[in-house]
Amino acid sequence: MMEVGLAGPLLQVEDIHKSFGELEVLKGVDMTLDRGHKTAIVGPSGCGKSTMLRCINYMERPTSGHIHLDGELFGETRSGDRYTPMNEKELARQRAHVGMVFQGFYLWPHLNARDNVAIGPMKVRGLGKAEANELAEAMLEKVHMSHKIDEFPERLSGGQQQRVAIARALAQQPKLMLFDEPTSALDPELIGEVLNVILELAEEGRSMVLVTHEIRFAREVADHVIFLHDGVIVEEGPPKQVIDKPQHERLRAFLRQIVEH
Amino acid sequence: MEVFFTKLTALGGPLLLGAATTVAITLASLAVAIVIGLSLALIRLLGFRPINWLISIYVEMFRNTPVLAQVFIIYFSLPYLGMKINPFPAAVIGLGLNGGAMLTEVFRAGLNAIHYGQREAALAVGMTPWMSLRYIILPQTWRITLPPLGNYSIALLKDTAVVSAIAAPEIMFWARNLVTSTFETTFVYILAALLYFCLSFPLARMVDGFERRQRAWQ
Amino acid sequence: MIEDFKGFLAVYVENWSDWGPQIYEAVWVTIQLTIASFSLALVLGLLLALGKLSRIGFLRGFCTAYIEVARGIPALAILFLLYFGLVPLGIVFDAFTAGAIGLGMSAAGYIAEVFRAGIQAIHKGQREAALAVGMTPLMTFRYIILPQAIRIILPPMLNMAIILLKDTSICSLISTDELMLRAKDLAMMSFLPMHLFLLAGAIYFCLSWPLSLITRRVETMMQRGRRQTFGG
Numbered sequence: 001m002m003e004v005g006l007a008g009p010l011l012q013v014e015d016i017h018k019s020f021g022e023l024e025v026l027k028g029v030d031m032t033l034d035r036g037h038k039t040a041i042v043g044p045s046g047c048g049k050s051t052m053l054r055c056i057n058y059m060e061r062p063t064s065g066h067i068h069l070d071g072e073l074f075g076e077t078r079s080g081d082r083y084t085p086m087n088e089k090e091l092a093r094q095r096a097h098v099g100m101v102f103q104g105f106y107l108w109p110h111l112n113a114r115d116n117v118a119i120g121p122m123k124v125r126g127l128g129k130a131e132a133n134e135l136a137e138a139m140l141e142k143v144h145m146s147h148k149i150d151e152f153p154e155r156l157s158g159g160q161q162q163r164v165a166i167a168r169a170l171a172q173q174p175k176l177m178l179f180d181e182p183t184s185a186l187d188p189e190l191i192g193e194v195l196n197v198i199l200e201l202a203e204e205g206r207s208m209v210l211v212t213h214e215i216r217f218a219r220e221v222a223d224h225v226i227f228l229h230d231g232v233i234v235e236e237g238p239p240k241q242v243i244d245k246p247q248h249e250r251l252r253a254f255l256r257q258i259v260e261h
Numbered sequence: 262m263e264v265f266f267t268k269l270t271a272l273g274g275p276l277l278l279g280a281a282t283t284v285a286i287t288l289a290s291l292a293v294a295i296v297i298g299l300s301l302a303l304i305r306l307l308g309f310r311p312i313n314w315l316i317s318i319y320v321e322m323f324r325n326t327p328v329l330a331q332v333f334i335i336y337f338s339l340p341y342l343g344m345k346i347n348p349f350p351a352a353v354i355g356l357g358l359n360g361g362a363m364l365t366e367v368f369r370a371g372l373n374a375i376h377y378g379q380r381e382a383a384l385a386v387g388m389t390p391w392m393s394l395r396y397i398i399l400p401q402t403w404r405i406t407l408p409p410l411g412n413y414s415i416a417l418l419k420d421t422a423v424v425s426a427i428a429a430p431e432i433m434f435w436a437r438n439l440v441t442s443t444f445e446t447t448f449v450y451i452l453a454a455l456l457y458f459c460l461s462f463p464l465a466r467m468v469d470g471f472e473r474r475q476r477a478w479q
Numbered sequence: 480m481i482e483d484f485k486g487f488l489a490v491y492v493e494n495w496s497d498w499g500p501q502i503y504e505a506v507w508v509t510i511q512l513t514i515a516s517f518s519l520a521l522v523l524g525l526l527l528a529l530g531k532l533s534r535i536g537f538l539r540g541f542c543t544a545y546i547e548v549a550r551g552i553p554a555l556a557i558l559f560l561l562y563f564g565l566v567p568l569g570i571v572f573d574a575f576t577a578g579a580i581g582l583g584m585s586a587a588g589y590i591a592e593v594f595r596a597g598i599q600a601i602h603k604g605q606r607e608a609a610l611a612v613g614m615t616p617l618m619t620f621r622y623i624i625l626p627q628a629i630r631i632i633l634p635p636m637l638n639m640a641i642i643l644l645k646d647t648s649i650c651s652l653i654s655t656d657e658l659m660l661r662a663k664d665l666a667m668m669s670f671l672p673m674h675l676f677l678l679a680g681a682i683y684f685c686l687s688w689p690l691s692l693i694t695r696r697v698e699t700m701m702q703r704g705r706r707q708t709f710g711g
Binding site: 321322324325326327328329330331333334337338341342415418419420421422423425426432433436437440446447449450451453454457458461462465 | 547550551552553555557559560563564565566567568641645647648649651652659662663666672673677679680683684687688691
């Protein structure tokens with residue numbers, strides 16, 4: 001109800017193209033995400049789903065197309081018809097509102113769990129040390145990592161590292177959370193703990209975009225599924241429709257393959 | 262025995278004075294080398310081709326020629342261009358430029374050892390590139406480069422001996438002077454060697470410590 | 480500017496008939512000095528490494544001490560001690576011999592550590608596994624231990640050769656008649672220090688750079704080999 005004045009969608013992705021040299025990875029994708037909604041992007045490896053996610057917070061600069069977050073143009077400024085790329089400082093200010101969780105965790109090995117979470121709020125938002133630590137402790141509790149708060153990343157399992165990485169993103173108090181295959185680098189027995197944390201966050205009503213291989217999980221957590229193939233969206237809709245009654249032959253083949261494995 | 266101590270006090274004094282200069286030259290050159298090495302390693306990351314070529318030329322030139330030749334060129338050739346230079350600054354410039362080339366490679370390896378994802382994660386939480394360098398990349402680079410940096414410091418300490426050739430008043434310079442005035446050749450040179458060992462041994466133990474800690478981190 | 484440069488080069492052309500043969504001769508001495516000191520360092524280094532790994536306490540202590548001391552003292556101090564410092568004791572070397580022995584003794588400390596690292600890096604289990612498949616100890620050494628040890632040892636060894644090549648220049652300070660001394664003498668006689676020291680620098684570069692390139696090549700080759708060995 002607090003968002004009365006912000007009637008538009010949280011995230012708008014408009015006709016994004018992305019090429020690496022000769023290779024066109026994204027060939028014009030659009031998506032819209034309303035507040036509190038969750039979209040899962042699925043597809044075979046190499047289909048461009050990670051690139052699409054990374055374009056949302058300008059980790060990759062799209063070759064063309066535009067992103068709007070909360071009604072504000074992301075990564076660019078506009079005057080009339082001219083779009084100018086933002087400098088890194090302005091970009092950093094916008095990125096601070098988007099949390100990102102990576103496949104490879106990328107915790108900073110020279111900082112313990114608490115500092116990994118606290119350093120962002122301290123340096124980016126200028127929080128005091130005590131305040132940032134308090135925030136970090138609260139976020140680590142959310143991902144059930146309070147007991148490892150003083151540990152350095154190398155002493156944590158992959159699943160634990162990923163949960164700290166989620167806490168780090170949560171500490172940004174982001175408007176939007178991006179998950180880039182958060183469980184792909186994990187041993188099978190560690191996947192569950194991470195998925196549970198993500199599910200809890202989803203139930204809190206957070207807005208998120210999730211790239212994943214875990215079809216069953218996507219079905220459970222997302223209210224919208226996008227199937228990406230060769231850089232274009234082939235099929236999308238509610239999970240019950242896309243996953244349970246796939247229309248497109250490519251999607252059927254993809255789902256069969258996933259189930260077999 | 263008494264004779265020994267008389268000799269030791271007579272000769273030890275000037276040598277200790279030289280040792281102070283040796284330490285001063287080492288520290289000053291180390292500072293120059295770190296500033297050059299770190300700056301060039303960082304500039305290299307920006308990826309401007311022509312600048313990177315220039316850096317490579319500098320690194321290769323200084324790594325593939327004797328430090329004595331470098332010091333001679335600076336000390337004997339700058340006056341030829343109309344610049345007068347004293348032995349101490351000439352020594353620091355020569356050793357510093359030489360070290361800068363060595364440390365450019367050391368810092369580059371250190372920076373390369375850090376996964377690009379570390380930087381991405383920093384950008385993702387809203388850090389600027391400068392902040393990610395300052396809070397995420399450099400602290401880790403420092404940790405990785407500490408052992409090779411320590412080893413380089415030992416090599417540098419020993420390399421300072423060659424600047425006696427341009428009359429910088431360090432240990433070897435004083436040793437040579439003492440020999441000409443006292444003819445205590447054997448004693449003086451053994452004392453000089455011992456003095457270097459006393460300076461480098463603690464450094465070597467420190468490097469061992471860094472390396473052990475590093476292994477523990479991995 | 481260009482005229483200056485032309486004038487600068489003209490000096491070399493003018494003096495080449497005088498400098499050329501002398502420099503050529505001196506370069507040859509530098510190369511001989513490098514080879515002699517490197518050979519000595521290899522032999523001494525291997526013995527020291529084996530001594531440090533031996534079970535005999537006294538030997539281990541001596542070799543460890545030698546390595547520490549050799550690594551802690553500048554080669555120049557060792558050269559002065561050998562060349563000037565032993566004369567009162569009746570031990571007299573000529574400048575070349577003192578240079579080769581001094582540099583070799585100094586480098587042996589590093590080389591010993593390189594050998595030791597190479598020998599120790601190979602896990603005991605590998606030897607046992609080789610014996611278990613029926614290899615004799617000799618075959619184990621030849622096919623299992625040696626190929627891996629070379630991979631670890633070769634790059635730092637080549638680096639040491641480069642360092643020695645450059646370090647031969649300090650033998651000029653004990654009057655070994657090598658490149659640096661000859662350049663210095665010619666510089667003093669002709670009052671052209673810049674020309675001669677730059678020339679000397681360029682020659683060292685021409686000797687050292689190919690070695691550097693080879694070393695880098697070998698480094699990448701060895702790393703590739705290692706990755707295959709450990710299947711990553």
